[in-house]
Each structure stands twice: as C-alpha cells, then as structure tokens.
Amino acid sequence: MVTLYDVARLAGVSTATVSRVIHGQDRVRDSTRARVQQVIEKLGYVPDGAAQSLSRRRKNVIGLVGVERQSPKEQNDIESVTLLFYDQVLRGVEARLRENDWSLLITYLREAGDPDVPRLLRLSGQVDGLLIGEGIVPSRVIASLSKRLPVVVVAGSPGERAADVVAADNRAGSAALVTHLIADHGKRRLYHVDGPPSAPDAMERRTALSELVAATPGCQLVGSSQGRFTVRSGEEAGVALLATCGAVLPDAVVCANDEMAIGVLRAFARAGVRVPEHVAVVGFDDMFPASLYDPPLTTVQQPMRLLGERACIRLLDRIADPGLPPEVELLPTELVLRSSCGCPPGTLTRRQVPPLRTGRAPLAPARSGQPAAVAD
C-alpha cells in the first residue's frame, strides 16, 4: 500500500506539503506542486479514507437505514412500495451527497420485530449522521440515537419529536384525493383498503380519509380491510369486499397504496366488476405500473426522490450545525387523475397538493383548507 509518506519521501518534501497538494488549497510553489503531483500519479497514490476520517474527526459518510418488507423468497411478488420507495429515496440522497463528496452507507432492517439496535449502534460509529426510514425504529431508539449523532427520519410520522423529519404530506394528499372522489364524482359510500399498522404513512392517509368522511354529510365508510401493501393482499381485500358487500358495491375503493389498488382491480376484473363504471378505485404513491394498468390508476404521487434530497440536505445541515431544534418538513404531493376514479379515459390531470403544515410539528389535527406554509 502506498502511503503519504512514500509520496513525501520520493518527492523530497514533507507529508504536510503532500497533504496540501492533495487538497489543492494553500500556498505551495508551483514547481513543488507539480513534482508532488507527478509522484502521486506515478505511485498511484490514493489517500486512505479511514486515516483521513480519524484525523479530521469527520468521516464524511452518512448512513441510510431502510426497511425491507419483502421476504427474500418472493422476489417478484414485490412488496414494493418499500422497494421502489427506498430506491428512489436512495437516489435522491446519493445525488445530493455526490455534490459534496460525501459517501453513503446503507443498511436494511427487516420488518419483523425489534430493530437490531446493536447494529444501529455500530453503524452510528461509522457515520456522521443517520437517515432513518419509516416507522420500524421506535421513537425511543431514535431518541437515543439522536443523542449520539444527528438523525433525520425519512417518511416517518410527523409526530416524531426527537429528530428531524422529512416526509411527504400524506394527509394532504389523501385528503385531496378523497375530496376529488366526493366533490367531483359525487361518491359517498367508500370502502377503505388500509396498510399495515406499522406504517406511519398508511396511518396518515387513513386519518385524512376518516376526517373527510366524518365531515361530509351523507358520506360513509361502508367497510374496510387491512392489507400488507402488496398486490396479493389487495386481491384478497377485493375478494373480501365482494363477499361482504354482496350486490351493493361501494361507490369507491380507497387503497392505501397502488399495489393494493392493482390487486383490487385484478379481483374486480376476475369477478366481472367494471372500473370505474361499477365502482371507482384509487391508490397512492403513483408507482411505475400505475399508469400502465387498465384502467389507468388515479393516485397521489409522492416525491420520493425529492424526499431523499431534502432529507439529505437537512442532515448535512444538522451535521454542520447540531443543536438546532428538530423540525418537520412536509413535501407537497400531487394528485394524479387518470381514469380509475371516473375521470374520462385518456385524460390525465395533475394537481399539485400543497402541504398543510410544516415547521415544528404542532401535532394538532390538520385543518384542511388552511393556506399552505411552503416548505423551505
């Protein structure tokens, strides 16, 4: 292994000078710089990251902790919000880091049971800050980690208090979507296909739905079932719905994500139920196949990549200046109206949904209609 000392010796200078040349800063005579450069090239010298980190007292590395819902078995019954979701977030983060010459260490936690705390601790010794996805890591653990190093929770519950949170405004998005069904299409009898209880975003979406149903005269929830965010669980929900409702279909089925909506559509197709003629179906996330499906799915787009970028920026800020009080940043979603809701086939309308609230999490019930506080 070639070290700084080798370079220094061969170039006839001190290690300090070589270091200065490498970092391009400072005043070094041009002739010296050139000589050192030459030796570096010749030896193929690359600085050792560990030594740099130790010496600088900063690693320039952040960690991303994701969730793996997918069981290794079913590679292709992808339970893929998670999948697509982290992939997009990851790219957003990475794009940001690249600009600053930071690096990204990544780890997935299995969904099941207790988070592997020892592993999180070890990770915390390898990075300058942590991006933690979603709701698998209990608040208590997040709080204890944030005492050690800056932590930003991505897509977590806006209720998190110990750390910064960057999330899509699921509540506003869901509210906009349901409002569209109620106000624009006159739907009243709604059926809800919920996500897993552990998912904070599903919770937010559910809350918005309930609030709107409660606030709208004549509107009611005619049933609901709980899915696992997978296509299969959506199919099961669809079957259950048909069995339960009998001849009287609901006006619309509101699903906590696109995969489950697709599952419902498949169940309906097999049963001869036509969408949107007999019943409307809507999803959430606007994942890849949503636009390809027949009928094209009306849904809400989450800015996943942006989520990653904003979370990353926030984390780097916190690393640069710890001690600022934690904040919540909600990112705008977008209503994507295709035709599964009853909008005319072949059309596509996109409506920006401004965040309902942001800043230090007030945790008050969302007041829908309140003018948006634009994030950042």
Next chain:
Amino acid sequence: MVTLYDVARLAGVSTATVSRVIHGQDRVRDSTRARVQQVIEKLGYVPDGAAQSLSRRRKNVIGLVGVERQSPKEQNDIESVTLLFYDQVLRGVEARLRENDWSLLITYLREAGDPDVPRLLRLSGQVDGLLIGEGIVPSRVIASLSKRLPVVVVAGSPGERAADVVAADNRAGSAALVTHLIADHGKRRLYHVDGPPSAPDAMERRTALSELVAATPGCQLVGSSQGRFTVRSGEEAGVALLATCGAVLPDAVVCANDEMAIGVLRAFARAGVRVPEHVAVVGFDDMFPASLYDPPLTTVQQPMRLLGERACIRLLDRIADPGLPPEVELLPTELVLRSSCGCPPGTLTRRQVPPLRTGRAPLAPARSGQPAAVAD
C-alpha cells in the same frame, strides 16, 4: 465523544482490556469484564469506526457502484431495469454483508460519458473491495482498479478479463426463450427490439437471438430497432415496426427487456393489433409489472438478488485471499411462460435454464445444448 480511554479510566483498567472486552475474545476475568461492560453502558460508548479501520488495516466495508440510467426529471417514466435491478442486487449484497458485520458504501454513476474516475479512486480508498455494476466502466478502468483492490463485476460482460464477474446467463436465457418461440410456437419471422449499445446484457441477448436465427432454416430477422430500455422507447419501436412492416406483421417481437416489451404492447393495443393472436411479444427480466400486464408477459427471469449475494460472496473471498485468478460465474435464469408468446391464457410455466458455461471465461461462442456446468 466518549473514547476507549474514557472507558478504561473509569473502569480502572487499560485500553487493551477494554478492547478485549468489546471483542469478547481473550481471557478477561469475569469480574473485570462485568465492570468494564457496566462502564460502557453507562457512558454509552460506541467504538469509532474510522479508528478501528485504521488500526486493523481493514475497513470491513465494500463499495457498490451502480448505474443510474434514469434521468432525474422523469421519476415515473422509470427506466427501471436499472432501477429494480440494482435495488434487488443491493438487497442481495446487503443481506450477505449483514451476516459478516461488513458495511456497504454505495454510489451511482450516471450513464452518460466517461465514468467519474476520480470518484471511483476516492471510493477505492474507503473500502476493502468493489462491486461494479454493468458495462459503464470501461475495462481499462476496471483493470486499473483491480490492481489496487479486489473488484467483482456484477452483471457485466462475461468477457471481462481483469476482474471476477458474476452475471446471469443472459445468453442461455435468451436462447431458451427464442427456442421456445421457434420450436414450440413455430415462429419464424422475428423482430428484435434491442437495448442500448452500452449494455453488455443486451449484447448477450442479441447474440443468442442472432445465433439461433442463423441456425434455424427458414427463420429470419425481419427487422429490428434500438431502444433505451424504457417503456417509451418500446412504444416508439412498436410504432416504427408497424410503420415499417405494413400489413405483414412479424410472427414475434423479441424485446431486450420487459419495459420495452410493455411499450410495444401499448403501441400494438392502440393500433388494434392483438397479442398473441396477431403477433407474439416477449421480454426479458421478469420485472414486477410483467405478470400484471394484459396479456401477461412471457419473459426470462434474472436472479437479481442472487446475483448480489453471489457477487458479494465472491468479493469477500477475494478480499480474504487476493491473488486468486479472476473467474466468471454465470447464474441460471428461468423461462417464464405466460401468454404473450401464444401459450394458453391463465397458464404459467417456469423452466429453469441452466448456465451454458462458467469458470474462467473461455470466450468461445456458446455451444447451446452443452451440458451445464453448475456454478459453485
């Protein structure tokens, strides 16, 4: 920051003892161990990764270099082999690393132009080994990196000579698929929707197709176009095909991946061309929506996650014992027969496709039908 010294001082022992306690090895008197443990807990001590790496002369970190084909703009016209592909590979790698307490550093390279060599170099100073995806990094660069540290190429061309390669046997998979079209469905007039020239897997698939067409009397390639692995480019190819072929459709359209196949299906659907009645369409990869589409897509499944696992294992082997000569490992693919090829609707047949060859890359033309050498 709490250091080893703090712990040692408070526990009234030397740093060596604390270190021994942390690593659980060695003989330390039980009473001492307990006392140290207690202080560790109390202080919330976590070892510094950089210092450990430096001292051990090993970082226990590997790097994964992926490709980002997706332009940041079109979050949802996901050009997503890449997307799904790396995500799956990533999980495979991560699952393996987790078992060994190693960590994963991840970076994406943009598709365009010259790879960012300085960045790769810097990365090489932060890890013990490198997993490099696909064909964007020129052989020359890979060769120079492998001189510095162990490198395994994932899903790269089996022709790579400077480093280990772990890839799916695209050629065998493609051959099996095309053979199915020719032998089982009697297709003769084939149209090819190719992938980008930079993608080695597309190249392998194309080669198998050409070889089979050439080897089958009466079989011919009636046309081809080049796509970018995206749905949109598939649609364009479909439109071009219809324009070119006029009334005389080919028997089958062989697409270099599923996204483009879906694009072709969409173009056909709009033009009133029915699949598989008028023409068969097949893809490659078996990505998520392939099974959901109408008609369900016949394709070849790549073992993406396994790819990651095998590559990771290989890399760790090489790190443990450098100097072994590079090897090529081809992983079996699986033929997934749904109905877009003409197989009866509602059926699903899976056929394991054994790798044609493996071991030290012979680079001889694949002899199809040769008994498979089972990898590892």
Next chain:
DNA sequence: ATATGGCATCTAACCGCTTACATCCGGGCG
C-alpha cells in the same frame, strides 16, 4: 548592513483503536 515580514515548507503531536510484548501475580512443584 540589519531588522522585518511573509511565504513556503517542515516538524511532530494527535486522532482512537489494536495488539505484540512486557509485566505482574499467585500457586504448584522440587
């Protein structure tokens, strides 16, 4: 000629941990 100041460069301490080697200690044995 001498003092002065600023630039280029060097010296060496330090970052936090690992570990080879040294040391200490108590008991069994001759």
Next chain:
DNA sequence: CGCCCGGATGTAAGCGGTTAGATGCCATAT
C-alpha cells in the same frame, strides 16, 4: 522456600493521515 509457569492485565508503538506552530529563506524597509 525459591523457582517456574501461565493466565490476567498493562505498556506503548503503530495505523496513515491533518495541521498548529516552528523554521528557514529572501526581498524589502530602515
């Protein structure tokens, strides 16, 4: 009773960089 031995623990030298402060040099000011 002194020696030897082995297990428990301590000492201190690195690991490969960064950087504060020291040093040397030379041109300019006095």
